Amino acid sequence: MFDLLFENIERKIEITEEDKAFCKTLFIPKKLRKKQYLLQAGDIAEYVAFVNKGLLRSYSVDEKGEEHIIQFAPEDWWITDMNSFLTCEEAIYNIDALEDTEILLLDKPSQDKLFEHIPKFERYFRILIQASFVAMHKRLLSTITNTAEEKYMRMLKTYPDLVQRVPQHMIASFLGIKPETISRIRKKQASNS
Amino acid sequence: MKKTIAVIGAGGAMGSALSKSLAASGHHILLMDKDSEKCHKTYDSILSELPNADIEILNCIHEGSWEADVIIPAVAYEVQREIADYIKDVVTGKIVISLINPMNEDKSKLLTSPLSSAAEELQNYLPYSKVVKAFNTISPSDFKNISNADCFIAGDDEIAVATVSSLAKDSGMMPQLAGNLSASRTLEGMILILIQSCRKNNISESGCFKILIPKT
Numbered sequence: 001m002f003d004l005l006f007e008n009i010e011r012k013i014e015i016t017e018e019d020k021a022f023c024k025t026l027f028i029p030k031k032l033r034k035k036q037y038l039l040q041a042g043d044i045a046e047y048v049a050f051v052n053k054g055l056l057r058s059y060s061v062d063e064k065g066e067e068h069i070i071q072f073a074p075e076d077w078w079i080t081d082m083n084s085f086l087t088c089e090e091a092i093y094n095i096d097a098l099e100d101t102e103i104l105l106l107d108k109p110s111q112d113k114l115f116e117h118i119p120k121f122e123r124y125f126r127i128l129i130q131a132s133f134v135a136m137h138k139r140l141l142s143t144i145t146n147t148a149e150e151k152y153m154r155m156l157k158t159y160p161d162l163v164q165r166v167p168q169h170m171i172a173s174f175l176g177i178k179p180e181t182i183s184r185i186r187k188k189q190a191s192n193s
Numbered sequence: 194m195k196k197t198i199a200v201i202g203a204g205g206a207m208g209s210a211l212s213k214s215l216a217a218s219g220h221h222i223l224l225m226d227k228d229s230e231k232c233h234k235t236y237d238s239i240l241s242e243l244p245n246a247d248i249e250i251l252n253c254i255h256e257g258s259w260e261a262d263v264i265i266p267a268v269a270y271e272v273q274r275e276i277a278d279y280i281k282d283v284v285t286g287k288i289v290i291s292l293i294n295p296m297n298e299d300k301s302k303l304l305t306s307p308l309s310s311a312a313e314e315l316q317n318y319l320p321y322s323k324v325v326k327a328f329n330t331i332s333p334s335d336f337k338n339i340s341n342a343d344c345f346i347a348g349d350d351e352i353a354v355a356t357v358s359s360l361a362k363d364s365g366m367m368p369q370l371a372g373n374l375s376a377s378r379t380l381e382g383m384i385l386i387l388i389q390s391c392r393k394n395n396i397s398e399s400g401c402f403k404i405l406i407p408k409t
Contacts, residue, residue, distance in 0.1 A: 001282070025321045028286035031260040043194055110286065 001029055005050050005104055008076055013124045026114055028105040032056075032097040038079075039095040045084035047105040051077050054101025055165065058093040059173070069174040072098075072162055078128060098166065148177040152185050195247075196360075199223045199261035201254050201268060201276060204231025207292060208267030210336035211328060213239045216246040218363035223257040224250050259283035263290065263360070264322075270295035270304060270311055277318035285321040288353045291377065292328040294384040303381060312347070312377035323353035326377040327361060330384060331401040340365045342401035345383075347376035369404060 005027070006020055015023075028047070032038060038056060039045050049056070056073040058081065070093055073079035084091035085108065106114070114121045142151055155175060156163050163171060172179040198215055202208040204226035216222045216239050226232035232250055239246050251257040258264045258280040266276045270293050291312035295304045305311055316324040325348035335342065344366035348354040358368035371380055387400050 025285060029259055029283045030262075031256075033260075037194070040194060105286070107286070 001052065001102075002027070002104070004052050004076055008050070009124055012127045013120045015118070015120075019118050022117060023114070026106060026110040028107070030103050030105055032101045032103065034097055034100050037094060037096045038103070039081060039084075039091050039093065041092055041094050042090050043084075044088055045081040045091045046107050048078055048080040048085060048111070049073075049095075049103045049105050051075050051079065052102040052104055054103075055098045056095055056101055056103070057098055057170070058095045060093055067173055068176070069170055072159070072166060072170075072174065074162065074165070098170075143176055148175070148181045149185050149188075151175045151177060152182055195220055196262045196356075197221045197223065197260055198263045198265065198360075199225065199251075199254070199257040201225050201257070201264070201266045201280075203235045203267065204228045205267055206333040207328075208265070209235040209238065210333035211265065211267060211292070212248070213242065214336050214364040215360065216248050217243055218360070219247070220360075220363075222246070222248045223261060224248060225252070225254050225257050255280055255283060258287075261287070263288045263356070265290045265292065266315075267292060269293075273311060273315060274318055277315060281319060284319055287322055288356055289315065289319055289322045289324050290328065290357060291315050291324055291326045294329050294381050296385070300385070300388050302385065305378075305381070307378065310375070310377035310381050312374055312381070316349075316374055323350040324348065324374060325350070325353050325357045326371070326374060326380055327357045329380055330387070331366070332387065332399045334397070334399045335401055336364075341367050341403075343367050343369045343403050345369050345371040345376075345380050345402070347371040347374055347380055349374045367403075 002020070002024060006015070009015055038049060041060065051073050053075055056079050057069050058071045058079060059067045059069040061067055071079060079095060081091040081093045081095070083089060142154055146154065152175060155171065168182050169179040172182050198220050200208050200212045200222060203212050203224035208226065212222050212224055212235055224232050224236055236248060236250055239248055254276065264280065264284055264287060266273060266289070268276055273293055293311040295311040296302070297304055305314065312324055312326040325346060327346045328344055330345055331342050344361040346354055346357050346361065346368055348357070354370065361368040383402065388398055391398050391400060
C-alpha cells in the first residue's frame with residue numbers, strides 16, 4: 001500500500017525505516033470508485049492525495065455546465081486544490097476518480113506533524129511544489145501561445161500514457177480545444193505517417 | 194459532503210437500525226455481516242422504506258473499511274479485538290464509532306474494568322484511528338420511533354466528535370457532548386440503567402435518555 005509512495009519520496013529525499021513507520025501512522029488509506037468525488041467545489045480541501053493506483057482529475061465547471069480539466073493524476077502523482085488546502089478557502093475545483101482508485105491522504109494537521117517530526121519532508125514537499133510550479137508555467141505558456149496541434153503534440157510527447165488512458169473529450173478539455181479538433185489532428189497524423 | 198460509512202454487523206439489531214438511520218440522511222452505506230442472510234434482510238428492509246437509499250452489501254470488511262470514511266463495528270464486545278486487528282491497516286486517520294456496550298450475558302454488569310471501557314480498548318487496538326463513542330445509549334428499537342433522543346458523544350479528537358455529532362443530528366437525534374473518550378465508561382454503564390428499568394416495568398428493551406434543562 002505504501003511502496004509507491006516511499007519510492008516517490010526516496011527519489012527526492014532519504015528516509016529511514018523509522019520515518020516510514022511514522023508515515024504509516026499519518027496517511028489515510030482510501031479507495032474511490034470510478035466517478036466518486038474526492039472533493040467538490042465549495043467544500044474545503046482537507047487533504048493532499050497521493051495516487052497509489054488508478055486515476056483522478058481536477059476540474060472546474062463553468063456557467064454553461066462545461067467541464068475544464070486542470071490536472072490528471074495517475075499513479076505516483078499528487079493532487080489537491082492547493083489554494084483551498086493551504087488557505088482553507090472554498091475549493092474552486094472538483095476532484096473525482098476516472099477509474100477505481102486507491103489513494104493515500106494527508107490532512108493539514110498530519111502534514112504539520114510530519115514536518116515537525118521529520119523536517120526533511122519540508123524539502124520533499126518543496127521539491128514537489130517547485131516541479132508543479134514549473135510545469136504549471138509551461139502549461140500556461142503553451143495554453144496562450146501554442147496552436148491546437150502544438151498543444152496536442154506536446155501532450156502526446158509529455159504524457160503518452162495518459163493520452164491512451166483518458167477519453168478524447170477530456171484530453172480536449174485539458175488542452176482547452178474542441179474534441180473535433182483532436183480528431184482532425186489525429187486524422188492528419190495518420191495520413192502523414 | 195456525503196460520507197461513505199461501513200457498518201460491520203449490519204444484520205444485527207443495532208447495525209440494522211443505525212444503517213437505516215444513516216441511509217435516510219443520504220450517506221453511502223456499506224453493509225457487512227458474516228451472516229449474509231441477515232445482511233440481505235437489512236438491505237431489503239432499508240430499500241423497502243427508502244427506495245433511493247445509497248446502500249450496498251460488501252462481503253469483505255477489510256475492503257469496506259478501506260473504502261469508508263467512517264467505520265462502525267456493530268458487533269459483540271467479544272469480537273471487537275478480532276475485527277480491529279483485521280481492519281487496522283486501512284483505518285488510519287479515520288473515524289471509528291464505538292457503539293458497543295460490553296455487558297455480561299444477563300446484562301447486569303459491564304465486563305470492562307472500571308478504569309476502562311470498550312471504546313478505550315478499541316482506541317488501544319487502533320491507535321492511529323479516531324475512536325468516538327456514540328449511539329450506545331439508545332435502544333435499536335427506538336431509532337426511528339423517538340425523535341430528539343439525546344445521543345451522547347465522547348471522543349478525544351475534536352473534529353471527529355463534530356463529524357459524529359452531525360451524523361447524529363442528521364439522524365434526528367440531539368447530540369450531547371459527553372467529554373473525552375474516557376467518558377465512555379459512564380456512557381457504557383448507562384445502558385444498564387435503561388435495561389433494569391425496562392425489566393422492572395416488564396417491557397422489552399427499549400428507551401433512551403434525555404437531559405432536561407430547567408428553564409431560566
